Amino acid sequence: MVDAGMSGGMRDGFEEFVRARTGAFARTAYLLTGDRQHAEELVQTALTAAAERWTRLDDPERYVRRVLYTRAVSWWRVRRRWRSEVLTDAPPERRAVSRDDPDLRIVLADALKRLTAKQRAVLVLRFYEDRSESETAEILGVGLGTVKSQTRDALRRLRAVAPELADENEEAMR
């Protein structure tokens, strides 16, 4: 009975955590994958992993975020996404968008899809979650230098595939 009570308490704690944090996880997952379906799948995977280890987790939030980022850049997940994408020799023509265009976020979404999974993860951590370079390196399990170079490359790539975002990039670089 005591065990059952403890188990019930653990389950309640997990469900409370899910209710409170799933929305935030979904936003991060969407930025990481650029795809609603993949984002859902990624969040559910991370929450399942957390549930399996729930009794041993000191910081569930940190664990789930780490799973989100590491799974998002894992090679097999990237491969699955590639299958649904059509690769072309040249980027498709883009319509002209001014800086004040309300569809600028669509341009960004499109541009993020053209980055590598790691570059996207670095940008999300640095500019969406406002993580420092060292925090980003620690979460992704890479070196500080890698984070710096990935950030630089990601922003350069953004400028190339979406010149409309140049101003935003420049501010970010600053």
Place this chain on the structure above:
Amino acid sequence: MTDLRGLMRELAEEAPAVPVPPDLYVNARRNRRRRRTAAVAAVLAIAALVVTGLIARPHPQAERFGGGEDGLPERLLSVPASTGANGADPVGPAAVIFSLGEDNPQSDHEDFGFAWWRGGHTVESSTIVARDRDAYRIVRAGYSTGAELSPDGRYLLSEGRVLDLATGDDRLKLRTVPPEQSWAPDGETPPYDGGVQLYGRWTEDGRRIVAVQDDRVVLVSWPSGQVERVLRTPQQRPVDQHVMVSPDARTVVVQSNNLLRGYDVGGTLSWSQEVSTDALVVAGRAAWRPDGRLFVFDRTDTVCDLCGWKPGTWRLSARDGATGERVAAPDYPAIRDAMYVNVLTWRGDVAYAVVSYTNHRTDDLVDVTGTALVRLRPGAAVPEVVLAGPEGTRYLGVATDLVERIRPLGEPDFGHNSAETLGLAVTWGTCPAIVLSVVVVALILRRRRRVR
């Protein structure tokens, strides 16, 4: 929206609402438990399969007594490195024993390459083949195991030890005699282990062992192991000596130091001739015939001058064992390109000898390219090969009671030396395993730190 941060936050708001199944927690925990249980069950199942396989594998001993006819195998095969050890899984008595020297499986090369999982340091192992089937096993004894097989194939004489191939156990250790002891016709010579290695050879009938200790010849009765006589031969030198006792044990011929001498049972010198071992060599284990003739090899066409022991042409001839004078003998075929020849037995006037052939390159055993049992038939033009060892065989011995019985080749049984396989695996796997363990432990610790 004025910067990348703001733009990303706006974009993130388009994220879908993720449905979370109400039973996710319960299902996840249950699936984890199932996976763990399945993993443990899989490990246990694999372990059980391995253990069952080891226990249930066909055991050569089970079919030992249901084998075929005794005989020499039609052909000898090269054996794999993991061939079973006769000590652990005996198949003796043996029909044949052969060795590729240091290249024989489970040899410990000279002063290095000592294999920690083997007992003792044996530089040259040997391989035996059972009498009634093609079951091969490795035998290791002393520094060099050799091929001095008793006529019935049951015992192996190796560096002073008599090994019972049927059980894998030592039956006798030849012990040296005190230096002051000359000879003991009463058979009461006390055994004495002076720490000197005593080498020996079977007599043709297998009833005695002739051992040599410096300038003493020791006759040991078999199977009693009693020292029959110790004969002192002052001119005898330990190098290049050939000694054999007559079938009635009344005369001993000793070839040493360029002297060929006959002694009677009392140790009295009967005759002596000065002969070079380049020109004449006592014919081997069966040098004596029951009629009192002593067979020797006349050696001609020796080559490789100034390089020690020379390969050459060997031809049997006979001497009177009582006087040492040449007597009539049939015309035996010459054996060419031979390094060593050892007559093991006779069938009438037909001699059976083991011949080590050479490649003429240098002067040592390392140049023996092959060894074969040959039949020397009077009047024949060339020796007739009865059984040849695999390429590179340096030593060959046969159970001489089988020289006229050849059985067809059967399914080879090499057994398996688990210690050899395990030892090699551990030796080669230890370093990578340590490195891998360190890496795995480091990764686990790192991951745990991050998770918490």
